[in-house]
Amino acid sequence: MKCNELNDCYVGRMSIDLEDLRAFVATAEMQSFRAAAETIHLSQPALTRRIQKLEATLGVPLLERTTRRVSLTAVGRDFLPRARRLLDDLETSLMSVREIAERRSGLVSIACIPTAAYYFLPDVIAAFTAEFPAIRFRILDAGANEVLQSVLNREVDFGITLLGADDPDVAFDPLIEEPFLLACRRDHPLAHRASVSWEELADHRFVTVGRSSGNRLIMDLALAKANVRPRSFFEVQHLSTSLGLVEAGLGVAALPRMALPAGPHHVIATVPLTSPHVTRTVGVVRVPGSRRSPAAEQFYEMLLSRWRSGGEP
CATH class of the missing domain: 3.40.190.10 (Periplasmic binding protein-like II)
Incomplete structure (x- = not known):
């Protein structure tokens, strides 16, 4: 069953416990029940019960358990970014609407090729956090193909990569050649x-x-x-x-x-x-018309402005 079917058929009709989602995301990221249980301050049996409950609610297995490690099933891999977004959306929604509107708080999610993430992204983030110190960042440093896919899947606000200029589904703003x-x-x-x-x-x-x-x-x-x-x-x-x-x-x-x-x-x-x-050519890729938070929009504009005014390394 595809993940969009999960969204349409299950999430809309069933009550999913957000703590179960947190348990699943932590275990998927840590690839360990023990490490995940410690991270979210649960006992290992309690963590296992939460994931089993989520799997029972959805009607599909999300994790494969072996004696050595924990891995995601095919459905689990599709569902993980959506589970992350559900949790992020909830956290953002619970913040003050005024703070978000005034860009005093929020989250910016970026996918970025490692060379760009290392050499010049920190400089722009440093300038941005000096002005908006409460805004948090999530940075996915990955290969060019994975960055592009993360943007297409709407897992991040935008990406910095060297692919996408010829892709009709994204907008590519060149930054540096x-x-x-x-x-x-x-x-x-x-x-x-x-x-x-x-x-x-x-x-x-x-x-x-x-x-x-x-x-x-x-x-x-x-x-x-x-x-x-x-x-x-x-x-x-x-x-x-x-x-x-x-x-x-x-x-x-x-x-x-x-x-x-x-x-x-x-x-x-x-x-x-x-x-x-x-x-x-390294540039910024984004999905045209996709809704970004005020914080993400502000950072995007600063990124383009600094680069085009000669701010590259």
């Missing part, structure tokens, strides 16, 4: 070059990210047009892992500028990559 640069050790033969062509990387051990990465998609498309394809020796899932392999002297990598050390690094050197010049 940045190049891919070569990362290598300072003692590497390419480290002191003024520039390096992609074709020259064929002679070196190349570290790339997996095909599920948005950065890999951008590179593959650009290099296919130029009929250039470096031979990858290592494939990793995260850009930070690429840097670790480069720092260890195991190979070279092509990374977006934002993923590289912000200043001079004692081990890693960066060199411009040419032929072709590959870039990625």
Whole structure:
């Protein structure tokens, strides 16, 4: 049964205890009955009873229990973001309407690719909280595809990612275009070059990210047009892992500028990559017409304003 069917058929007709929802969300996030019970100050048997009651009310299992861990069923995975939103909506509704309207309190939910979350999002949040100190933030740092999906599922107010410009279901506001640069050790033969062509990387051990990465998609498309394809020796899932392999002297990598050390690094050197010049565009994605809280709307406007006035890192 799909989650929208759960909403229509069950939530509208049955009385669901909010404490049962809190028990379910805590257990799903912790993947442990013991840790969840401690977090929400319940005994483990009481927590189990609450989840069993919720499952009985909905008529479907939400969690799979094994001797080692707790995992979500397919229905549980669909229901989790909706359960979170129900709890968030309740918490927001219980706040003072005037405080929310005046942006003195509220919640801003953002999905963001890790490089953006690390390098420039904190600066904007710091400026925002200086003006609105009571507003809370939830930040989902995830891959580009997951950020886009979180926006489409309305799990967050908006996302910061490098995908979505061609998606008809979202609005994409570009913020910054940045190049891919070569990362290598300072003692590497390419480290002191003024520039390096992609074709020259064929002679070196190349570290790339997996095909599920948005950065890999951008590179593959650009290099296919130029009929250039470096031979990858290592494939990793995260850009930070690429840097670790480069720092260890195991190979070279092509990374977006934002993923590289912000200043001079004692081990890693960066060199411009040419032929072709590959870039990625990072922007804000949102669902057009979706209702955002005043706090989220204010932060969104500040984010665009600071970036477009030269506030990028």
